[in-house]
Amino acid sequence: MTEVTSGPRTSGWQPRSGMPQYADRPRFDVEKVRADFPILSREIDGHPLVYLDSANTSQKPRPVLDTLTSFYEGHNANVARAVHTLGTEATEAYEGARAKIARFVGANAPGEIVFTKNSSEAMNLVAYSFGHQGADVDPRFRLGPGDEVVISEMEHHSNIVPWQLLCQRTGATLRWFGITDEGRLDTSALDELVNERTKIVSYVLQSNILGTINPTSAIVARAHEVGALVMLDASQAVPHGPVDVVDLGVDFLAFTGHKMCGPTGIGVLWGRAELLDAMPPFLGGGEMIETVRMEGSTFAPAPARFEAGTPPIAQAVGLGAAVDYLTSLGMDAVRWHEKEITAYALDALTEIPGLTIFGPAVPVGRGGTISFALDGVHPHDVGQVLDAEGVAVRVGHGCARPTCARFGVPAVTRASFYLYTTTEEIDALVRGIGSVRKLFG
Amino acid sequence: MQLDSLYQEIILDHYKHPHGRGLRDPFEAEAHHVNPTCGDEMTVRVHLSGEGDDVRVEDVSYDGMGCSISQASASVLHDLVAGHTLTDAFARHEAFNELLTGRGQVEPDEDLLEDAVAFAGVARYPARVKCALLSWMAFKDAAARATAASAGGTP
Numbered sequence: 001m002t003e004v005t006s007g008p009r010t011s012g013w014q015p016r017s018g019m020p021q022y023a024d025r026p027r028f029d030v031e032k033v034r035a036d037f038p039i040l041s042r043e044i045d046g047h048p049l050v051y052l053d054s055a056n057t058s059q060k061p062r063p064v065l066d067t068l069t070s071f072y073e074g075h076n077a078n079v080a081r082a083v084h085t086l087g088t089e090a091t092e093a094y095e096g097a098r099a100k101i102a103r104f105v106g107a108n109a110p111g112e113i114v115f116t117k118n119s120s121e122a123m124n125l126v127a128y129s130f131g132h133q134g135a136d137v138d139p140r141f142r143l144g145p146g147d148e149v150v151i152s153e154m155e156h157h158s159n160i161v162p163w164q165l166l167c168q169r170t171g172a173t174l175r176w177f178g179i180t181d182e183g184r185l186d187t188s189a190l191d192e193l194v195n196e197r198t199k200i201v202s203y204v205l206q207s208n209i210l211g212t213i214n215p216t217s218a219i220v221a222r223a224h225e226v227g228a229l230v231m232l233d234a235s236q237a238v239p240h241g242p243v244d245v246v247d248l249g250v251d252f253l254a255f256t257g258h259k260m261c262g263p264t265g266i267g268v269l270w271g272r273a274e275l276l277d278a279m280p281p282f283l284g285g286g287e288m289i290e291t292v293r294m295e296g297s298t299f300a301p302a303p304a305r306f307e308a309g310t311p312p313i314a315q316a317v318g319l320g321a322a323v324d325y326l327t328s329l330g331m332d333a334v335r336w337h338e339k340e341i342t343a344y345a346l347d348a349l350t351e352i353p354g355l356t357i358f359g360p361a362v363p364v365g366r367g368g369t370i371s372f373a374l375d376g377v378h379p380h381d382v383g384q385v386l387d388a389e390g391v392a393v394r395v396g397h398g399c400a401r402p403t404c405a406r407f408g409v410p411a412v413t414r415a416s417f418y419l420y421t422t423t424e425e426i427d428a429l430v431r432g433i434g435s436v437r438k439l440f441g
Numbered sequence: 442m443q444l445d446s447l448y449q450e451i452i453l454d455h456y457k458h459p460h461g462r463g464l465r466d467p468f469e470a471e472a473h474h475v476n477p478t479c480g481d482e483m484t485v486r487v488h489l490s491g492e493g494d495d496v497r498v499e500d501v502s503y504d505g506m507g508c509s510i511s512q513a514s515a516s517v518l519h520d521l522v523a524g525h526t527l528t529d530a531f532a533r534h535e536a537f538n539e540l541l542t543g544r545g546q547v548e549p550d551e552d553l554l555e556d557a558v559a560f561a562g563v564a565r566y567p568a569r570v571k572c573a574l575l576s577w578m579a580f581k582d583a584a585a586r587a588t589a590a591s592a593g594g595t596p
Contacts, residue, residue: 380508396479410480
């Protein structure tokens with residue numbers, strides 16, 4: 001494990017472009033952090049791995065890997081249904097992880113944490129709750145013709161398609177915030193867009209393409225003023241800085257384990273307890289029921305109501321270990337490290353002729369995800385040449401085609417940073433872009 | 442550099458100086474194919490003449506956006522099938538498809554595939570196979586539509 005240290009960094013970072021260096025900022029030694037991630041010592045065709053694809057999925061530190069192994073080796077059993085010792089241990093580990101994650105995002109109670117398989121499932125769960133008709137449905141979740149759902153043009157497909165499907169089913173209207181030329185959310189028409197007809201506003205806290213960190217207070221205030229609910233897709237936010245659901249004042253928050261040092265197959269829906277209790281079930285099956293009769297069933301209270309079947313137990317426990325790991329470093333320190341790396345990368349990339357950055361060009365109100373175009377070279381080709389030098393980036397539309405379309409490109413090259421990213425890796429990216437230029441002119 | 446097997450000189454030449462690019466009239470059918478993973482798009486038109494076994498591909502025209510592999514492959518498609526019988530064109534399509542999906546284990550027939558043998562290296566990069574096949578799949582689709590249309594049109 002890595003200790004949190006303070007004082008100047010040792011990796012040769014130089015303040016550039018007016019980025020002040022605050023001595024009192026919480027810091028960690030990035031080389032010590034890297035030593036916790038076994039995969040970072042890998043080589044790709046003789047080149048050290050430069051992993052700049054953490055917005056896609058993060059790498060996993062040793063404590064998470066060890067937790068998975070020790071769970072399977074020493075405590076494996078199904079949860080919430082076995083009276084034997086292993087069953088009790090597995091249940092305690094699983095529920096313990098729920099409590100850790102609740103604390104991590106400032107939830108009022110562990111019961112506000114619903115385990116899903118990923119963010120997509122978490123958002124589908126909420127969207128599905130609006131699709132029911134009938135007098136017994138809570139009016140906040142009743143949706144029909146004339147009602148409106150508001151999203152944004154900056155969303156991942158997982159926060160677009162479930163709402164499109166919902167609106168097709170119910171006859172409700174889908175509306176969205178646009179994006180400014182600078183890559184910020186265009187909230188200039190907030191009061192018109194979010195109105196008395198709006199039932200829910202669901203948008204991304206940090207864009208997976210542009211890196212933009214979106215505002216919340218004005219949007220949440222307006223939504224609640226007109227009686228609408230608010231969900232944030234925090235998949236790219238929770239891994240990278242402190243997030244507190246009470247501070248945010250929203251109603252739902254979705255995020256995923258694998259982008260925050262945890263395993264794949266585990267995601268989280270946080271919801272205000274009172275809302276989760278009012279929502280109809282999602283998937284039916286074991287463990288989500290109260291009583292089942294052939295004539296009909298009654299359902300368990302949240303969160304169990306939304307966790308049908310055997311859940312991803314080891315993965316939840318692994319995510320608990322990831323949360324412990326991140327907490328030990330300090331989320332403020334993680335955010336500050338990424339801010340420095342992002343400032344360094346923005347400086348370096350803007351100096352490259354013919355390179356266009358999509359999204360905020362300053363390291364303010366943005367995270368460590370930078371998408372760009374290189375004049376005359378397709379992202380596939382950029383990514384391929386970079387890979388030959390060990391540099392892993394994402395190429396394509398990044399599952400946010402409307403965002404790419406907003407900037408007139410079918411695809412982008414995306415470099416995304418995390419707590420283990422170094423300035424040397426940014427230098428390797430810049431050198432790699434030089435090789436792309438050499439090959440494609 | 443290992444990339445040489447992927448980005449062969451022939452491929453880069455076709456990419457930088459594509460043959461037969463642009464959509465042209467007349468045409469009997471066109472097909473629009475997309476690569477959902479990267480958003481690349483390709484429209485291919487075919488113009489056929491003759492009947493029965495003598496059907497010839499008079500022209501293959503195309504337009505689209507995509508990486509060097511997908512653009513070069515469309516250029517090679519034009520060279521390999523325009524001016525040939527449809528039977529020949531389909532044989533080449535099949536050989537190209539086999540080469541690309543052969544995981545680098547297929548020895549290409551240079552007489553049949555000409556410049557397209559340069560794509561042998563692409564077969565070793567599974568993520569790029571779809572790029573190379575995009576225009577060829579669209580061609581096959583368009584040619585099938587064109588022949589179906591003409592068959593339906595003759596009593």
